[in-house]
Amino acid sequence: MRRVASAAVAVALIAGGPDAARAQGAPVVLKGTFAMRGTVTKAVNVFGEHKGQRVRRSWTFVPQCQTADCPSVLLGRQRSGRHILDTIMLSRQASGLYVGRGHFWVALRCAGQTVAHGGLASETITVQITATTTVGETSLATAISATYKNPSRKNLTRCPGGLGRDAARYQGQLVSGLP
Secondary structure: OOOHHHHHHHHHHHHOOHHHHHHOOOOOOOOEEEEEEEHHHHHHHEOOOOOOOOEEEEEEEEOOOOOOOOOEEEEEEEEEOOOOEEEEEEEEEEOEEEEEEEEEEEEEEEEEEEEEEEEEEEEEEEEEEEEEEEOOEEEEEEEEEEEEEEEEEOOOOOOOOOOOOEEEEEEEEEEEOOO
């Protein structure tokens, strides 16, 4: 699939550059799978994470309509090195800018047992399209930047103890999804 993305980028460079559509204010489609590289910017009491840690993830975007600048895009993302898939609905805030807020379950140990839904974590994800390419008459996102924040987690077990929080900053390149 990388060859498809490279070919499309080459076509875009001939047609006016990867950011030509964004510079003209044209609608952009956020679709496909992106290879994300990031850095953990905050990790307080989160198992397996530390501030400054470099991470790689895979994020897949599925527009919820058939038009460019779709008002909502479903993000499926790898949430940890253990390949936990999480989905969150993102809403378009401006051309090329999407934000989503949601929750996910956290497994906790309590009284010698693992409680699969022992904690509930809130999350906010912001995605900004940073590069595009034009295929035919459609402008497609080829690079993004993103932030992830998990400001709070609630312990839902009978066992005492606070839960952690984390945050990260990412850059991603499209690896599949071009027509």
